């Protein structure tokens with residue numbers, strides 16, 4: 001994907017009018033709002049849009065990043081262009097990790113969305129909820145049944161509107177309508193363009209049905225098996241929390257203000273309430289400016305700055321581990337030692353296989369080997385949003401567990417339970433990799449391996465008291481025997497898949513990097529060498545301000561209110577105690593919908 005040509009095609013695509021969208025804090029006359037939402041990301045926009053449904057409630061959203069309709073906006077809209085919207089694009093924070101010990105001390109890029117919609121504007125649009133057991137475990141840890149699968153299910157549906165693929169295909173065999181919403185804001189569909197490998201993937205589910213059974217819908221609560229991959233897209237265009245929630249609200253309502261290009265630099269204590277420090281003020285500033293402006297929340301502050309931003313802001317505000325704060329020159333106010341700890345993320349590694357030169361893969365576009373192919377595809381997408389650009393290059397996904405007699409499980413099962421995946425495989429009709437240098441020519445198919453139930457735990461800590469300095473991010477990837485062992489198992493499983501009859505005569509052999517693995521006599525050591533060399537993050541950092549029902553544990557309580565203080569709630573990926581065993585955006589939308597209702601109930605709004 002890295003060689004994709006940049007295109008500037010904004011023209012007819014954008015140009016919507018905004019309500020109260022501000023680009024500088026000095027433009028805003030109001031200093032007090034009922035709610036201040038920090039971060040116009042995936043969760044933050046759900047909260048802002050739902051709370052502002054009541055015209056008597058005023059909401060300010062503060063977003064560090066840029067507009068989603070400006071420069072290079074087409075990269076946020078075209079499904080196949082998603083990789084152009086992340087690292088080193090105008091829409092990314094461009095974080096990096098500290099050297100990863102288990103990955104030969106590599107420093108990894110660590111994308112996060114820096115734009116209205118947050119990471120939902122820049123992610124790869126995969127739409128998976130996780131399993132029934134993931135959420136039942138969440139409910140148990142938090143001691144609140146609102147997080148069970150059954151109780152979240154209506155909120156998963158509320159967030160989405162299933163739409164049929166843009167190519168007009170009959171998708172009856174691709175999803176189960178009873179588990180999807182039909183009236184929600186986020187458009188969800190299976191791929192806009194079928195690919196030449198889809199039928200081979202489906203044949204493999206028949207030929208090797210014991211290991212790779214077909215699953216009609218991976219979003220039913222039981223994701224195990226191989227199914228069609230739903231994406232957050234409709235009509236051939238990405239659907240983000242900006243397009244689905246924020247913009248429609250902003251364009252229609254007077255009680256919602258949005259401030260972009262502006263960071264929350266800290267939350268400020270405004271006294272005490274019920275014997276606890278109260279935080280009702282949000283201090284904001286713009287890069288390069290020494291001016292700080294303070295806004296007040298009458299009811300509460302909702303922190304939705306994501307798994308990196310939310311703990312960073314708490315720590316900048318004196319909320320966290322006292323001694324660590326003192327070390328960077330911040331006065332501790334509230335002791336919550338788990339702030340920024342418990343970072344969990346999904347590692348990913350790819351494998352590629354060589355296919356015949358006349359195979360109609362999408363490589364000419366994604367490897368940039370045929371500029372004309374891109375121009376033709378772009379013209380088609382511009383005309384009516386169809387064709388290869390309306391797909392993500394991968395139309396199926398599979399979730400799996402290691403066998404129950406595997407020695408990896410000798411110390412117990414670290415996943416949420418029997419419906420939760422240990423690992424994931426997905427297939428693409430192109431050379432796809434998060435780490436390898438793309439070849440200059442050729443035709444490929446690829447599959448990815450993702451570890452869904454990791455036991456490694458990392459952290460986000462402050463490097464400086466400067467709110468404009470990046471925090472220290474350590475996902476601590478593959479630091480446990482379980483994590484490494486499941487990755488090895490996943491690679492062996494992927495190789496069994498691609499060696500099925502369905503691929504015979506089509507897959508000619510491995511790409512050069514994985515030659516040693518492809519051999520039937522490949523050892524675990526060969527596989528581990530490969531994993532250490534090519535693994536990166538799939539960019540699902542979460543759990544850095546975890547909810548916990550027990551007093552003295554976690555960072556937020558069952559209602560996602562920050563413990564040991566008054567006035568601040570966190571709603572984003574950081575509050576999950578465990579990662580969902582899937583791509584997390586659908587789960588984050590669901591939790592944000594559920595919490596919006598909780599907040600409305602608390603204030604009778």
Ligand SMILES: Cc1cc2nc3c(=O)[nH]c(=O)nc-3n(C[C@H](O)[C@H](O)[C@H](O)COP(=O)(O)OP(=O)(O)OC[C@H]3O[C@@H](n4cnc5c(N)ncnc54)[C@H](O)[C@@H]3O)c2cc1C
Pocket residue numbers: 038039040041042043044062063064065086087111112113114115116117118119120122123124125126127128262263264265304305306307309310313538539540541571572573574583584585586588
């Ligand atoms: C490249 C990439 C690919 C991904 N692919 C997928 C996928 O295919 N499917 C999937 O389900 N998930 C995917 N994910 C993960 C998923 O997108 C995220 O987990 C999810 O969107 C996070 O939601 P959030 O609300 O926690 O945070 P975000 O959506 O990241 O929102 C946080 C917001 O807060 C803002 N912010 C941060 N700090 C401050 C501050 N100090 N002041 C003001 N604003 C601030 C940020 O700019 C951002 O807009 C991907 C992520 C990335 C980055």
Ligand SMILES: *[C@@H]1O[C@H](CO)[C@@H](O)[C@H](O)[C@H]1NC(C)=O
Pocket residue numbers: 088089090091092093094114
């Ligand atoms: C990330 O890098 C890109 C490309 O240099 C830049 O446009 C963008 O502003 C950077 N993001 C941040 C938060 O600085």
Ligand SMILES: *[C@@H]1O[C@H](CO)[C@@H](O)[C@H](O)[C@H]1NC(C)=O
Pocket residue numbers: 170171172173
């Ligand atoms: C789609 O296919 C199903 C069978 O798979 C069929 O029952 C249904 O009528 C078809 N729908 C349309 C609109 O053609």
Ligand SMILES: *[C@@H]1O[C@H](CO)[C@@H](O)[C@H](O)[C@H]1NC(C)=O
Pocket residue numbers: 029030033058059254255256257
């Ligand atoms: C800001 O204040 C003005 C004047 O009091 C008011 O009309 C407007 O609705 C306020 N905006 C919000 C979002 O509260």
Ligand SMILES: *[C@@H]1O[C@H](CO)[C@@H](O)[C@H](O)[C@H]1NC(C)=O
Pocket residue numbers: 379380383384386
């Ligand atoms: C979309 O546009 C392309 C190229 O302009 C054309 O070939 C195709 O038939 C159109 N498809 C639809 C559904 O209109």
Ligand SMILES: *[C@@H]1O[C@H](CO)[C@@H](O)[C@H](O)[C@H]1NC(C)=O
Pocket residue numbers: 167193194380386387388
């Ligand atoms: C997928 O896109 C290609 C390229 O535009 C086109 O040839 C093919 O017909 C499309 N498939 C469907 C089912 O529309």
Ligand SMILES: *[C@@H]1O[C@H](CO)[C@@H](O)[C@H](O)[C@H]1NC(C)=O
Pocket residue numbers: 403405406407
């Ligand atoms: C687990 O069970 C399967 C099927 O019964 C068997 O083939 C395999 O050898 C067993 N593996 C171990 C590690 O016992």
Ligand SMILES: *[C@@H]1O[C@H](CO)[C@@H](O)[C@H](O)[C@H]1NC(C)=O
Pocket residue numbers: 098463464470471472473
């Ligand atoms: C932390 O700050 C120091 C001093 O400014 C800098 O050299 C280092 O690169 C920073 N570390 C990270 C992870 O950003």
Ligand SMILES: *[C@@H]1O[C@H](CO)[C@@H](O)[C@H](O)[C@H]1NC(C)=O
Pocket residue numbers: 519521522523
């Ligand atoms: C695997 O088999 C190949 C020949 O098929 C041989 O060259 C290689 O040395 C073997 N590797 C191991 C680790 O046994």
